[in-house]
Amino acid sequence: MKSLPLSLLVGSGLTLIFIIMAGLSFVWTPYDVTALNIDQKFLDPSLLHLLGTDHFGRDVLSMIMVGTRNAIAVSIIAVGIGMIIGVPLGLWVAGSRMNGGSFFDEILMRGNDLIFAFPSLLMAIMITAVFGPGVINAIIAIGIFNIPVFARMTRGAAMGLWSREYIMAARVCGKGMWRISYEHILPNILNLLIVQATIQFSIAIIAEASLSYVGLGTQPPMPSLGRMLNEAQTMIFFAPWLAYFPGGAIVTMVLGLNLMGDGIRDVLDPKLRQRKGQDVVA
Amino acid sequence: MLRFISKRLLSLFSTLFVATIVIFLMIEVVPGDPAAFMMGLSTNTEAADALRAELGLNAGVLERYFGWVTGMLSGDFGISYTYRVPVSGLIFDRMLVSVPLTVYALILSTVIAIPVGVIAASRRGTAVDTTLMGVAQVGVAVPNFWFAILLVLLFSTSLQWFSAGGFPGWEAGFWLCLKSLTLPAISLALPQAAILSRVMRSSVLEVMNEDYMRTARAKGLSERQALLRHGLRNALIPVLTILGLQFSFLLAGGIIIESIFSIPGLGRLVFQSIAQRDLIVVKSVVTLLVMAVVMITFIVDLAYAVVDPRLREGSN
Numbered sequence: 244m245k246s247l248p249l250s251l252l253v254g255s256g257l258t259l260i261f262i263i264m265a266g267l268s269f270v271w272t273p274y275d276v277t278a279l280n281i282d283q284k285f286l287d288p289s290l291l292h293l294l295g296t297d298h299f300g301r302d303v304l305s306m307i308m309v310g311t312r313n314a315i316a317v318s319i320i321a322v323g324i325g326m327i328i329g330v331p332l333g334l335w336v337a338g339s340r341m342n343g344g345s346f347f348d349e350i351l352m353r354g355n356d357l358i359f360a361f362p363s364l365l366m367a368i369m370i371t372a373v374f375g376p377g378v379i380n381a382i383i384a385i386g387i388f389n390i391p392v393f394a395r396m397t398r399g400a401a402m403g404l405w406s407r408e409y410i411m412a413a414r415v416c417g418k419g420m421w422r423i424s425y426e427h428i429l430p431n432i433l434n435l436l437i438v439q440a441t442i443q444f445s446i447a448i449i450a451e452a453s454l455s456y457v458g459l460g461t462q463p464p465m466p467s468l469g470r471m472l473n474e475a476q477t478m479i480f481f482a483p484w485l486a487y488f489p490g491g492a493i494v495t496m497v498l499g500l501n502l503m504g505d506g507i508r509d510v511l512d513p514k515l516r517q518r519k520g521q522d523v524v525a
Numbered sequence: 526m527l528r529f530i531s532k533r534l535l536s537l538f539s540t541l542f543v544a545t546i547v548i549f550l551m552i553e554v555v556p557g558d559p560a561a562f563m564m565g566l567s568t569n570t571e572a573a574d575a576l577r578a579e580l581g582l583n584a585g586v587l588e589r590y591f592g593w594v595t596g597m598l599s600g601d602f603g604i605s606y607t608y609r610v611p612v613s614g615l616i617f618d619r620m621l622v623s624v625p626l627t628v629y630a631l632i633l634s635t636v637i638a639i640p641v642g643v644i645a646a647s648r649r650g651t652a653v654d655t656t657l658m659g660v661a662q663v664g665v666a667v668p669n670f671w672f673a674i675l676l677v678l679l680f681s682t683s684l685q686w687f688s689a690g691g692f693p694g695w696e697a698g699f700w701l702c703l704k705s706l707t708l709p710a711i712s713l714a715l716p717q718a719a720i721l722s723r724v725m726r727s728s729v730l731e732v733m734n735e736d737y738m739r740t741a742r743a744k745g746l747s748e749r750q751a752l753l754r755h756g757l758r759n760a761l762i763p764v765l766t767i768l769g770l771q772f773s774f775l776l777a778g779g780i781i782i783e784s785i786f787s788i789p790g791l792g793r794l795v796f797q798s799i800a801q802r803d804l805i806v807v808k809s810v811v812t813l814l815v816m817a818v819v820m821i822t823f824i825v826d827l828a829y830a831v832v833d834p835r836l837r838e839g840s841n
Contacts, residue, residue, distance in 0.1 A: 353536070353539070353540070353543075356536070356540055357540055357543055357544060357547070359818075360540055360544055360815050360818050360819050360822075361544070361811075361815055361818070362773055362774060362776070362777030362778075362814055362815075362818060363777075364777050364778060364780065364781075365777040365780060365795075365811060365814055366811075368780065368795070368799070369548075369551065369807065369811055370551075372799040372807065373551050373552065445666070449666075449668050452668055453668060453670065453781060456668075456670055456781065457781060457784070457796070472670065472671055472674065475674070476674055476785070479674060479677070479678050479682070480682055483678055486671070486674050486675070486678070490668070490671035490674070490675070493666075493668055493671065494663065494666045494667050494668075494671070495666075497665075497666035498662065498663055498665075498666040501662060501665060501666060502662065
């Protein structure tokens with residue numbers, strides 16, 4: 244067995260730390276995140292409060308743990324929406340195009356262009372502004388932008404596979420479009436999907452933080468990394484740790500996910516290594 | 526070429542058309558009557574009716590949609606519900622701040638990313654490459670609003686080189702304005718530069734294996750000369766696309782950054798309008814930004830087709 248790439252080890256290590264922190268927060272946090280202790284406010288990081296306390300005397304570490312859990316939950320659902328809708332769409336139009344019909348393909352691609360024409364952050368802000376701020380609308384807003392990403396990627400990869408001999412063989416055997424898509428195409432593009440999902444996941448984490456930062460995502464009293472940063476902003480002059488730690492948590496988590504995505508790609512498909520860096524933009 | 530342009534133009538207009546419908550419908554969904562809102566606590570129904578008529582709110586959905594679109598085509602975006610002034614003027618004033626900020630950030634991002642990408646690629650596998658790409662990897666992960674807070678902490682609080690926010694207005698002088706836009710531009714530009722430098726690096730690496738680079742080396746050019754004279758120009762092609770995407774991203778990303786630094790740009794306008802339910806302003810700004818994205822994509826496509834004739838044929 245060849246050695247695993249460093250990026251995969253570091254990336255999955257970092258990701259694991261946050262998953263453990265988030266999981267742990269379900270059963271235990273150092274302090275209660277909703278309890279206010281005004282006499283304990285603005286404490287420097289110390290052994291009692293490892294990352295200090297905020298203006299209400301809440302423990303920053305506990306808030307980060309719960310905030311991480313929320314960020315992960317939002318991102319999983321948002322990316323999940325993108326995959327559950329986007330992947331079948333991509334499979335469908337690729338399959339129907341390869342079987343003679345290009346009508347739905349045209350519609351899907353134009354729909355993709357349409358969604359990509361909206362600056363995603365602006366659109367998310369508009370959706371939450373129209374339908375009201377809140378975690379559900381934030382998930383929907385982020386999820387919508389994941390649909391075309393997965394649809395387009397699945398379509399491209401699936402179209403490349405449809406001309407292969409083994410697909411031809413399956414067609415000769417009398418398998419229908421959906422059965423071929425499910426039994427032969429999906430397993431072969433799973434690698435790509437996993438890598439893309441990691442990247443989209445990290446983008447979703449930043450998007451959730453941005454929305455919460457402007458007050459349109461997770462609502463109080465639920466802690467959220469983005470809103471912690473927003474509240475910290477007015478207090479950075481005397482309590483800078485309130486800005487350092489939540490931001491550091493976001494960066495580390497996203498960095499971990501990106502490294503892990505790169506690592507998985509290197510392991511699964513060495514050919515893709517040259518394209519490194521291009522997908523981050525999508 | 527003509528066929529290519531007309532085809533692209535057609536898809537440009539159809540995208541814009543559908544986009545305006547989507548935006549219009551979204552705003553339609555919002556509950557509440559703008560006229561009642563503008564009247565505040567007053568319960569004078571006659572005045573409210575008059576106002577509604579003045580704003581054109583009594584017409585049917587279709588009529589209002591076409592009124593809105595044809596109005597925009599002639600530069601009339603309607604009247605702001607809260608400011609009671611034409612939206613077009615409001616937006617124009619804010620664009621005088623937002624567009625320079627975006628261009629400033631784009632220039633910074635390009636000036637940083639291209640050399641970094643080229644250096645990393647030409648020293649592939651060395652410590653220089655690893656360090657630069659490590660920094661870029663972290664840069665991609667940094668949310669720009671957090672970066673902005675850190676910049677304020679360092680440059681405004683500790684070093685006191687820049688003020689923590691505000692914008693003096695262009696009449697106060699170009700350099701003063703440039704200075705007040707510097708921190709916002711850096712916080713917008715650096716995460717983008719991280720992405721761009723990664724693209725630049727892989728693009729240069731790809732180009733270095735091309736036949737014409739071997740020819741250039743064979744005719745006696747040094748590696749550096751070959752790269753600068755022949756490689757760079759070709760490596761910049763994929764970077765162009767990303768730059769086009771980034772312009773629109775930066776314009777929209779400015780929304781949050783502008784609020785952090787209290788800069789009176791489009792972003793602040795959008796947030797204020799959302800808070801005040803001044804949806805006609807929100808609608809117009811979003812439409813303008815979508816238009817900007819579509820136009821930029823079109824221009825980049827066109828630039829490609831001019832540079833590379835092969836793309837004209839492959840366009841279908």
